[in-house]
Amino acid sequence: MRTYLSHIRSIIFTLAILTAMAAMPVLAQQLGPDGAPNPTASVVPEHKLLQQSPRIEGRIDIPSERARVLMQPAGRQWDHFHEITLHWLGATVIVGMIAALAAAYLIIGRLRISNGRSGRKVLRFSSFERFSHWLTAASFVVLGLTGLNITFGKIVLLPIIGPEAFSSMSEAAKYVHNYVSAAFVIGLALIVALWIKDNLPRNVDIDWVKQGGGFIRSKHAPSGRFNAGEKLVFWFALGAGAAVIISGCLLIFPFYVTDIAGMQIAQVVHAVIAVLFIAVIIAHIYIGTLGMEGAFEAMATGEVDLNWAKEHHDLWLEEQLAKERLAARSGQSSAVPAE
Amino acid sequence: MARVKFLCDADRCIECNACVTACKNEHEVPWGINRRRVVTINDGKPGERSVSMACMHCTDAPCAAVCPVSCFYTTADGVVLHSKDLCIGCGYCFYACPFGAPQYPKVGNFGSRGKMDKCTYCAGGPEDDSSPAEYAKYGANRLAEGKLPICAEMCSTKSLLAGDGAIIAEIYKERVMKRGYGSGAWGWTTAYHEGIAV
Ligand code: SF4
Ligand code: SF4
Secondary structure, X not given: OHHHHHHHHHHHHHHHHHHHHHHHHHHHHOEOOOOOEOOOOOOOOHHHHHHXXXXXXXXXXXXXXXXXXEEOXXXXXXXXXXXXXXXXXXXXXXXXXXXXXXXXXXXXOOEOOOOOOOOOEEEOOOHHHHHHHHHHHHHHHHHHHHHHHHHHHHHHOHHHHOHHXXXXXXXXXXXXXXXXXXXXXXXXXXXXXXHOHHHOOOXXXXXXXXXXXXXXXXXXXXXXXXXXXXXXXXXXXXXXXXXXXXXXXXXXXXXXXXXXXXXXXXXXXXXXXXXXHHHHHHHHHHHHOOOEOOOHHHHHOOEEEHHHHHHHOHHHHHHHHHHHHHHHHHHHHHHOOOO | OOOEEEXXXXXXXXXXXXXXXXHHXXXXXXXOOOOOEEEEEOOOOXXXXXXXXOOOOXXXXXXXXXXXXXXXXXXXXXXXXXXXXXXXOOOHHHHHOOOOOOEOXXXXXXXXXXXXXXXXXXXXXXXXXXXXXXXXXXXXXXXXXXXXXXXXXXXXXOOEEEEEHHHHHHHHHHHHHHHOOXXXXXXXXXXXXXXXXX
């Protein structure tokens, strides 16, 4: 028993010596050339820390996660995105789209109803559908303008109206942007719920594209309630809308679920998607008003001309007319009891 | 004119937080706002260092660049100041600042951050020097009185240095030569696009 214990003891002793020997070089490193302890031997310098992670964080007594971050050089990159990339991207995409549409108007012109108006109206959008559309549309315009002000206001407006007026206006715009966002969320949710069924891709969409999407006069592009172009706008609005809503929530409740890097990414996503969204919606507005005769009334009064419907949404029109006939027949049968 | 800077010699900082307290007292900084803070890296481990950090008054200040209402200005000494009258409390300067310097009096939900507050290098704001209006918004204007920032002035180990960038860099270099080590001027490369070569 005794020998057994002494065996263990000597093993532990040998292990301890070995560990000490292994630690020797480390110890040596912590001593300066004169044998005095080198206090910086184990200090990791700033550039090494920044190689390991994009931020230098430590411990702090202030009860805030943000305050723990000593340094985040990425702030300069975000500055570059915000001041250079975003300005160029936004200006190019939005001005480019307006220029493209102006060119389209000059070259193709307004798309007329080929056979002229029939005078007969068909209901295209119910009042609730129009309400959902205009709720989304109005809030989008407000959000778009107040959002653009944050990025471009200081270049475009500030020199004209002066710093005081521009600041008061921008502060109001900031609150408007934050609160009107709720209306946009509701509007988009309604639109999606109402129209997702009619926007599911169908075989006829391929034909529509093959026939030139209604832009080639000699060809007829078949379509259901929504054509492939409208479907693209719908799905884009759904995707981009979801992206701006999620990133917007992160920005409106800062640092709740993300850290500084998360906030920067949220802002980048919000801004990039928003300028693309604005460009697409400018095109949507153009086609719905200037670009095509007979389109705007669908969202204004809800009714479109029969010939317009025949030209642009033939399959949908057939369905509607069939429904009307059915309703008329059943109306007749209930009015005139069976013999 | 001199280009003034801050330098924290991390090998001297003893994490006493006196700079933080002195700043709060000098400017009567409201509850919840810390213009200066001390962060400890590798706490409790070998190589632990504390760094006192506030606004570094950057060259090409990112906060000033991103501000949507352009409310920042740089003084002839290189101090980055802003106007609380123009600030809309958007919080963008905090996203851009590499040093977490901008502070806000409110939580921030639904854009309610309030006017941004940060270290002024004890140089006040756009109001008349040492006027009550300036004091209420930005705190004391020591620079106008010919004094340096209070945090560095009362630092007991002289870890935190403020003043002409060339002179404090020289002092730091000398220290490093004498004692034979130095973990560097923290944040200088990011703030001023240059470190201190020893
Ligand atoms: S440290 Fe931050 S707040 Fe100070 S000048 Fe630099 S970016 Fe601006
Ligand atoms: S919080 Fe104020 S100072 Fe900072 S970027 Fe926004 S408006 Fe400018």
